[in-house]
Amino acid sequence: MKGKFYGIGVGPGDPDLLTIKAKKVLNDVDIILAPETKDGKGSTALNIAKPHLNKNIEIIEKKFPMTYDVEVLNKSYDEISNFINKLVNDGKKVAFLTLGDPMVYSTYIYLFKRLKEKDIDIETIPGITSFCAIASKVGVPLGENEETIAIVPSVYYEKGDKKLEEILNNINNIVFMKASGEIDELIDELEISGHKEGSVFVSRLGLDDEIIERDIEKRKGIKNNYLSTLIAKKNVKSR
Amino acid sequence: MKGKFYGIGVGPGDPDLLTIKAKKVLNDVDIILAPETKDGKGSTALNIAKPHLNKNIEIIEKKFPMTYDVEVLNKSYDEISNFINKLVNDGKKVAFLTLGDPMVYSTYIYLFKRLKEKDIDIETIPGITSFCAIASKVGVPLGENEETIAIVPSVYYEKGDKKLEEILNNINNIVFMKASGEIDELIDELEISGHKEGSVFVSRLGLDDEIIERDIEKRKGIKNNYLSTLIAKKNVKSR
Numbered sequence: 001m002k003g004k005f006y007g008i009g010v011g012p013g014d015p016d017l018l019t020i021k022a023k024k025v026l027n028d029v030d031i032i033l034a035p036e037t038k039d040g041k042g043s044t045a046l047n048i049a050k051p052h053l054n055k056n057i058e059i060i061e062k063k064f065p066m067t068y069d070v071e072v073l074n075k076s077y078d079e080i081s082n083f084i085n086k087l088v089n090d091g092k093k094v095a096f097l098t099l100g101d102p103m104v105y106s107t108y109i110y111l112f113k114r115l116k117e118k119d120i121d122i123e124t125i126p127g128i129t130s131f132c133a134i135a136s137k138v139g140v141p142l143g144e145n146e147e148t149i150a151i152v153p154s155v156y157y158e159k160g161d162k163k164l165e166e167i168l169n170n171i172n173n174i175v176f177m178k179a180s181g182e183i184d185e186l187i188d189e190l191e192i193s194g195h196k197e198g199s200v201f202v203s204r205l206g207l208d209d210e211i212i213e214r215d216i217e218k219r220k221g222i223k224n225n226y227l228s229t230l231i232a233k234k235n236v237k238s239r
Numbered sequence: 240m241k242g243k244f245y246g247i248g249v250g251p252g253d254p255d256l257l258t259i260k261a262k263k264v265l266n267d268v269d270i271i272l273a274p275e276t277k278d279g280k281g282s283t284a285l286n287i288a289k290p291h292l293n294k295n296i297e298i299i300e301k302k303f304p305m306t307y308d309v310e311v312l313n314k315s316y317d318e319i320s321n322f323i324n325k326l327v328n329d330g331k332k333v334a335f336l337t338l339g340d341p342m343v344y345s346t347y348i349y350l351f352k353r354l355k356e357k358d359i360d361i362e363t364i365p366g367i368t369s370f371c372a373i374a375s376k377v378g379v380p381l382g383e384n385e386e387t388i389a390i391v392p393s394v395y396y397e398k399g400d401k402k403l404e405e406i407l408n409n410i411n412n413i414v415f416m417k418a419s420g421e422i423d424e425l426i427d428e429l430e431i432s433g434h435k436e437g438s439v440f441v442s443r444l445g446l447d448d449e450i451i452e453r454d455i456e457k458r459k460g461i462k463n464n465y466l467s468t469l470i471a472k473k474n475v476k477s478r
Binding site for chain 2: 007009011012014015016017018019020021023024052101102103104105109110112113116122124125126127128129132133135136137139140141142143144145146147148149150151152153155156163166167169170171
């Protein structure tokens, strides 16, 4: 029997935002690998997929280090991809779960890059990104007509950051991912560039402690949760 | 009975890339509205959803004008949103189908904006975007670590376009939507900015006449199909 590796996007959180394809594949594989970020906390991606698993499948939760230390990260990615490679070579069908979409800022990318160097069959199944789910939920279009969209990770939030300034100058709609911690400086920059009034801040969408704030000035001085996103739209009157 | 309007993203083409939620809602509504772009050609979005419809639901195909004439477009959006409003006020549950994600360059946005001014219940259900499906299929990550992503519609493809130049200067990964017609000038710009070598051109993904071209120079002088996308990555060696 020939094994295969599947990278599966489970979407932003609502189990029903899994695709029909993801559900089919998850019920066809031998082993599901689920990333666990904090000891004992379990896997968020697995909790999203669980309601759709209708047969007994071996589930392995793999701990990923929460660190920016590249050496530690690489060692961990090497180990896990070697582990997957071995399983697939043993003829197993293995699925790796990932939040949102596998090709957008996902841990899966680092495993995928390593595994595609090896001689195994790989299929990646796309998922609903967090920002598309947020845009639908709050009713804020990400792009129309000739507008542009940018997706920007939190590292660019500092005031005076030249790259941030130029992105703000040139892009109509910007999704700021992981708008966690204090975002006061970012909000100031959005005011200067004309993005502030039409923006919306969203934290922990769909969860009990969800926050949707259309007056983003109110988010100043607050240490925001890790699962926060800010959609900034240029020259739009506030809604 | 209270009516409701649903905007439903059916994803990029593969019926199994519909979400479980989209399938549930489609089998719960009274009427499905499907956009038809060319007379007699039927609705692509409806063809994607059809395999998952397991009860008899009234289907109405609505013709949308293929034009850039804003007056003609607005008149059409007004008419269709008034039609939807009336159905919902009559207590009907109505679903409007849209390709990809409803909030990313979709016709749905123009209906949504009109209908949210009226006093009806609206829910938008996100879908897999074409660019996420393409990235998964061709194995090209859209964004990692501190990289940025931009989504750029085809209007910016001209050589010497200042905005294109600045986007190329500042963004690592760029998705060029609707890379149709000749894209020679765009390819020249990508070479200058260092995006060319790591890029991939994809046309009609998943269809019989699918094209995946990693040497994008080869796309010069060719009139590309409307359903074409170019993912450009900065400073990546060609794969």
